Amino acid sequence: MKVRSLFFGLSSGLVSAALVYSNSPALAQDADLLTDPDVTFQEQLTGRVASKKEDQYISLVIENDSLGTAGTDKNYTSGVRLGYLDVNADLPEIAYTLDRVIPTFGINETSSVFYSLGQNIYTPQNIREREQDPNDRPWAAHLYGSIGLVTVTDNHLDEIEASLGIVGPAALGEQAQKFVHTHVTPSSPTPHGWSNQLNHEPTFSLGWQRRFPDYMSVDAGGLSLSASPYYGATLGNVHTFADVGINFRLTPEKDVWQDGPLRVKPGLPGTGYFDTPDDGWSWYLFAGIEGRAVARNIFLDGNTFSDSHSVDKHHFVADANAGLAMTYDRYRVSYTMVYRTKEFEGQDDPAVFGAVSLGVRF
Structure with a gap:
């Protein structure tokens, strides 16, 4: 059994490392850098230029209470997010603006970019009633688009995401x-x-997250078990919160170059990156917990700039999830079960919902 501290990122460098070490005998003598504790993951990747082949990803995730329970159509009833990740992209100008705005984030050779479009829907417990229940959450929908960056610095991974959208009838809930x-x-x-x-209300949010993708990892019997702690914050008129959590994953030792499936915010982090398995197919078991200290949630607090229905929210919310991802060649499908504690006073039950994600690498 061996314990390693190999930090992996979802970046141009990650794809480069995966390709270089598997396909280039000329660089085989440098493989010991991967286990050298004095060499940071960023240093391992600096100067390595990724192949342009199959370095882009499209992911679609659908979250719905009917995928986790009998489908009660209450609280968080549905979320859809379509994401595009380019791990070897020429960064747009807005990326450098975000780099200047976020003091903890820095663009380097490992930086990647992702884009998303999504819609979330929230309803009270009884959707047959025409009148708003004064003790239940507001009816609400959110339609949004976002851009994000992922960068490896030293032995951690930073993600930032800026989103613009709309709440109200134009969100098409x-x-x-x-x-x-x-x-x-x-x-x-x-x-x-x-x-x-x-x-109607325009929405804006800016989020930052720092992850330690392989903070602790144990390899035994051909399997790799790792723990990845993280923390972050999101600021905006939709959500304002600070979060801390930890993810666990179990994979075949030869297929550790994987990240969690894409999730709908404020779900647990994951970009949807996965490597093409050497044997054609692979699997990935994962689980995680997260706590959020919530200052604002527009779907409970109501509109920011106009009068609307609201409920008294809980300032601390926790998520727990577990799931399985299966990869075949350039395709991955995953299922996640999510348990979310009560979010407001008077909520009958915690929320339980499922998420199905489909990813394609090209």
């Missing part, structure tokens, strides 16, 4: 939920309370 209930799950009740949803 009513149309999306009614379409699904009519054409996908016709046995579901028709939602009648969307006339009570939050008012």
